[in-house]
Amino acid sequence: MEDYSYTKAPVREMMLSKRFEIRQSKKGRAVMKCAVLDDYQNAAMSMADWSVITDRIELNVYHQHFDDEDELVAAIEDCEIVVIMRERTPFRSGLLKRLPRLKLLVTTGMRNASIDLVAAVEQGIVVSGTRGGGEGTTELTWALILGLTRKLVQENEALRTGGPWQSTIGVDLSGKRLGLLGLGHIGSNVARIGQAFGMEVAAWSANLTADRAAAVGATLASSKEELLASSDFISIHLVLGDRSRGLIGARELNLMKKTAYLINTSRAPIVDQDALIQALRSSSIAGAGLDVYEQEPLPADDPLRTLPNVFATPHIGYVTEAAYRNFFRGIVEDIEAYLNGSPINVLKPQV
Template identity: 40%
Template structure:
């Protein structure tokens, strides 16, 4: 469609105009979609039929940075979870019109550059709310019951060698009556609060003091949250304000019997400070589904820290969650091709 050539503020990229005119030019072209990193969402149990119905679909388990430009050649739509799209790459892919992110977060995409170049970006909010909330409660229960330790004790022979019918090595406690401090009262944080309330927990949440959330939960300041909570559950987005917010000062204000549970982003927690707090007994324990570096190096100190449950960024990944994710991505792409705005972040 020659009338669209040369479009864009960059002036040197030959691409068609962005949304809302997408349908006009895509009707006349073969809409090739490239999924760059299916291994991040497919563990052998997903069906990509909804994506295949849209048009030609090329799938790669993993794509290295140096492979991206070649694999995206001629693609109008790129689907990715973690592949990084910087301005240089996007300029080198003149056919690219849409980046469909298989996640809620999209900090792997240079959004400003995408907007300048007329490339739309769509994410998928809300698909993992139930999964992450369930996983959060599972971690809290595991910490309260010392589930991981007692399972290991039963398997390594300590129970077999016990002189009584049971083991009482680690005291356990009930969630009922304990205070849950939630950092981030979005969809996930609110669902965690609702579930925790069913266990009889009292809920406080980080926010402007003196104002209650819609669920009736009390808003408190950061110091109050640290000092009053038996569990701190983190569901904040990563931002300059949230980076390192769980640091030495925050941890020093916590009860010695309290726990940190991070299901959000690794850099929100100062890992060195948390490691010190765990090893010194400053706090009772932690559960982390995210770390600063993923996967972590073999010598990551938290991997051997006492009473610290670590899981491989898997809280979001129930089969139901991943199926919803694929269907939502397909719907985002279809909407874009029709010239409709859906879950657009650029």
């Protein structure tokens, strides 16, 4: 039933991707064209059972990112269903208007700031999300912290290339202050792990209460400024919105200790990127652990790729087996529900 074929045609024709197609319904049902975008790891087809819908859709899976909107439109303009992975490809009003046949847009997660939900509603497009992600972002937060403080990239590279045996001195976590901007599900888990390392944990967000902080063993900072000035590590776990966009700028970075580290596994626009690069270049903070960027994939000439006090990963916080299985299972369920006339997990514009 599965027909895989490969092509070496230019990106406009096939994006150098594996193509998976079911061309006609064996049960006589109408067949809708569906595209899965940005399947970087070639995981979409193996992480869920698509057989429940493959007689009702013609499916194309694209493994490489479309940098050019014209190329993207050429690939998916005849699709009624499009599946996107988080914010890898934004769907703003301008793009949506170029896709008049689009009826269902499925995104992983129940929140995606890169989709213009107002424009989608106006165009009659149903936007569905998926539930369940896993704990990958929590775990990656600590991977970034440990990578920075123990200089793991530098020491590993030296070991592999015959460089100096032991050239750095690690930074201890025990006894240090961990400051959390945001104490939701991920922030709370990060807080508990911080305590296991023997750290003092404090937190702040606009609506956080002392009782809520105490429930996960943290203390409530009196202000954002106090948290920044007193913490040895600042880790961001906020939802991107009007109140959080640009929350950390040059003034806030200047409040941090010169020995402090900034960790961002949330969303890049929460931090002023120009101000962050300047702070890292001038060593006004010790370093940064980053998994999110304003432009993804990160441009080849972006300074965050080369600054020595940055430990960076390509937005892989949510990229784990558990999360992918939950996401793609939810994607199939969303498509099946839509095809059955009863969409589920529908995302609507916030009033």
